[in-house]
Amino acid sequence: MTNLIDGRAFARQVHTETASRIGDLARRGVQPGLLFIRVGEDPASQVYVGMKEKKAAELGIHSETLVLPQSTSEQSLLELIKAANHDSRWHGILVQAPLPRGIDAARVFSQVDPRKDVDGFHPLNAGRLLLGETDGFTPCTPAGVQELLVRSGTPTEGAEVVILGRGNIVGKPLASLLMQRGTRANGTVTIVHSASRDIESHCRRADILVAAMGAPEFVRGSMVKPGAVVIDVGVNRVSDSMTGISRLVGDVAFAEVQPIAGKITPNPGGVGPMTIAMLMANTVKAAELLSA
Amino acid sequence: MTNLIDGRAFARQVHTETASRIGDLARRGVQPGLLFIRVGEDPASQVYVGMKEKKAAELGIHSETLVLPQSTSEQSLLELIKAANHDSRWHGILVQAPLPRGIDAARVFSQVDPRKDVDGFHPLNAGRLLLGETDGFTPCTPAGVQELLVRSGTPTEGAEVVILGRGNIVGKPLASLLMQRGTRANGTVTIVHSASRDIESHCRRADILVAAMGAPEFVRGSMVKPGAVVIDVGVNRVSDSMTGISRLVGDVAFAEVQPIAGKITPNPGGVGPMTIAMLMANTVKAAELLSA
Numbered sequence: 001m002t003n004l005i006d007g008r009a010f011a012r013q014v015h016t017e018t019a020s021r022i023g024d025l026a027r028r029g030v031q032p033g034l035l036f037i038r039v040g041e042d043p044a045s046q047v048y049v050g051m052k053e054k055k056a057a058e059l060g061i062h063s064e065t066l067v068l069p070q071s072t073s074e075q076s077l078l079e080l081i082k083a084a085n086h087d088s089r090w091h092g093i094l095v096q097a098p099l100p101r102g103i104d105a106a107r108v109f110s111q112v113d114p115r116k117d118v119d120g121f122h123p124l125n126a127g128r129l130l131l132g133e134t135d136g137f138t139p140c141t142p143a144g145v146q147e148l149l150v151r152s153g154t155p156t157e158g159a160e161v162v163i164l165g166r167g168n169i170v171g172k173p174l175a176s177l178l179m180q181r182g183t184r185a186n187g188t189v190t191i192v193h194s195a196s197r198d199i200e201s202h203c204r205r206a207d208i209l210v211a212a213m214g215a216p217e218f219v220r221g222s223m224v225k226p227g228a229v230v231i232d233v234g235v236n237r238v239s240d241s242m243t244g245i246s247r248l249v250g251d252v253a254f255a256e257v258q259p260i261a262g263k264i265t266p267n268p269g270g271v272g273p274m275t276i277a278m279l280m281a282n283t284v285k286a287a288e289l290l291s292a
Numbered sequence: 293m294t295n296l297i298d299g300r301a302f303a304r305q306v307h308t309e310t311a312s313r314i315g316d317l318a319r320r321g322v323q324p325g326l327l328f329i330r331v332g333e334d335p336a337s338q339v340y341v342g343m344k345e346k347k348a349a350e351l352g353i354h355s356e357t358l359v360l361p362q363s364t365s366e367q368s369l370l371e372l373i374k375a376a377n378h379d380s381r382w383h384g385i386l387v388q389a390p391l392p393r394g395i396d397a398a399r400v401f402s403q404v405d406p407r408k409d410v411d412g413f414h415p416l417n418a419g420r421l422l423l424g425e426t427d428g429f430t431p432c433t434p435a436g437v438q439e440l441l442v443r444s445g446t447p448t449e450g451a452e453v454v455i456l457g458r459g460n461i462v463g464k465p466l467a468s469l470l471m472q473r474g475t476r477a478n479g480t481v482t483i484v485h486s487a488s489r490d491i492e493s494h495c496r497r498a499d500i501l502v503a504a505m506g507a508p509e510f511v512r513g514s515m516v517k518p519g520a521v522v523i524d525v526g527v528n529r530v531s532d533s534m535t536g537i538s539r540l541v542g543d544v545a546f547a548e549v550q551p552i553a554g555k556i557t558p559n560p561g562g563v564g565p566m567t568i569a570m571l572m573a574n575t576v577k578a579a580e581l582l583s584a
Contacts, residue, residue, distance in 0.1 A: 127419030158489045190482040
């Protein structure tokens, strides 16, 4: 019996539910619209936006992608966002990270209309999530991690949740999400980071261990409590020093950890597909709220 | 030698610094203005607002208090807030909690202009704090706890910080504050709450233990690691079952814990005075930003 948490299969469940909501909107004459803004030619960004565009098209979400040159000024990016905020075709606006140096990403994210902020990066949405309000948008990766836990039957109530990494995109919003009251959350959350001491002993007491610090294969077998549920958010490109060939690895040493974990996400095929599923769900939520 | 963290003395330090900033503003012709809105006749609210008014007057902050009847509708409260948002005399607007039943406190707090939100309860300010932005307002009690730690020479970097309670006013924003990068924070934060298991063992591993769950004398001597720094945020009114006489107690069983703790806040005289100091500092920050 496998202990893998099949992110692709659970993402398909979410997409089916999302498609049904898109059908409801269509009966009211509303088609969700999602605008992607991509700056520069970062290869990973091209791949990510391409995958999101494809999924949107499959589901019947109208999308367009604005591709801006690497030399784009912050000012002109902000003007484009302002125009999109006022364009009723777009229920969601996604500015793909990373942005070129010289552009203040936090400022850019904070200029997206919070009602169209399907990435959940606006501080108003970060605050709503922390305060337990449900009318905002949860960032897609944390929302996806929660879905993976719930749909894989992992109890979160009272669970010791240890999150490795305190980034604004994963660690902090995931902590916000899993510490709330309610059956989908209610965990005892600890955030561990670069200044933490005794990281291994925090990991070893976790019922749910989420690795999101961007350190290749940081979580070793010796750091995992037998039976723990391990979620690997990391995407790290590492090069073989001999051959120079690069490959993607997660934050978890999968081969070592899988035999010890109760359940574990493969990587790829775990968190990634669910992140895209939550983006689509957020876009439909935005369309529902804006057309209500 | 005492191991008490003298909140009154540290609050005086903050007030001296705040007074100097008020002097700078005065030289530019600006007097900070703070509007209190109090609804109903909750006795504790009357006391709290009275203490804040008195301190504002001592420092040269102009303040007024609107006292509204218990029967005030949410709509009329929101209209008053809207008017105050547009009134340039007020740099800070504070709606004293608790509000009467039938008024949605979260909605009320979210209608205060975030630039005048000196209580730091607006979700935009909650999000800015979580995301590590410094242009917002930190709720006064968490900000005061951080000041007490810093000014008492308690190292926070890498410290195991255990916060009992996940309220929107103390637990969650304090976690947001102490998990950030930087020498005033950088702790490894765990939030423990009503659904947590094994609360005692979390408490016993804390270097810094903050009790903010509103449970009278919950933290006993056996729950504290020798040498730990213990911060008592609780204010609980308990009645003697024999005499019926009521008294205020904290969340920490002070007599038991003091001999074990490295440092401990008295209660009263610990967190309370610093909370008021941070409100005054936030009001001055608002005046500085709005008059810049």
